[in-house]
Amino acid sequence: MKAINHTLRFGTSTMLAVVLGSYLYSSSAHGAEVQNISKIMGGVRIEAQDQVGDISSINGGIELKRGAHARDIDTVNGGIELADEVVVDDAETVNGGIDLGNNVTVNGSLETVNGGIEIRSGSTIENSVETVNGRIRLTNTRVGDNVATVNGDLILRDETVIEGDLRVGGRRSFFSRMFNWNNSKSDVVIDGSSSVRGDIHLYEEVNLRIEDGADVGDIIEHY
Structure with a gap:
């Protein structure tokens, strides 16, 4: 079944929480939807084994728990943390480090301007x-x-x-x-x-x- 991007609709209080605070995404293990996530203020955390599309943030870090999948990840001010067995296409930050666990797969590249990059055992970066x-x-x-x-x-x-x-x-x-x-x-x-x-x-x-x-x-x- 072809994955479909969905536009989320929030009430006022929920929208403020999403825009001003950290965003935690958790999908159903059996759900077919893959959605993009975009933030202005606050971090984004994707729970273990979940699958999402592109993730972007202006002011906040991005964290993917064990086995999560995503496409392109980018943030301006914040670090990127990819736990063991995460799979992504690309990861890029301007002000922040990039930290990878074990057996992570990046199908593209890792890039940062101001920040270090650490990659642990068994990981593959294709580009x-x-x-x-x-x-x-x-x-x-x-x-x-x-x-x-x-x-x-x-x-x-x-x-x-x-x-x-x-x-x-x-x-x-x-x-x-x-x-x-x-x-x-x-x-x-x-x-x-x-x-x-x-x-x-x-x-x-x-x-x-x-x-x-x-x-x-x-x-x-x-x-």
Whole structure:
């Protein structure tokens, strides 16, 4: 049966609660509907095993409990937490971190501007993992495309596999360079069980540690 998007109709008091407070969604285990969820103020929490469409929030975090499914997830001010065995298409935030549990599947990409990304064992990201300001830590994770950070440490451990390139550093703002802000070297650590099938592109000096046994491509310096 084709999934149908439904427009929810709330009374005044319910609408205020949804707009100003956290939104908790729980669907019937046997329900066929898949609905989109959009918030302005407050967070969104999807209960275990529930299925929803797109989720968006302006000011608030987004949390999916174990085994929940969603399509595209995005928030401006807030973190994104995906528990074990969650499946989503994409996840993106501007100001907030992204935290994944075990055996999470992302059919697209993970992106954040100001915030770190941590992915735990058994998870798969089909496309890229990117942040501007934040640390990326991947444990026993497969990434189908590139992994990139401009300002932040990057750690690969426990048989993590990056199918694309590893990119660290990039163009800093005028004020950052003028006043020497955020100019400490990033730590890039690849343990002996992990691999980067593409190349490692360094756009600034970093503390690079590649342990014996790691399988990586060429190391290319762009500075």
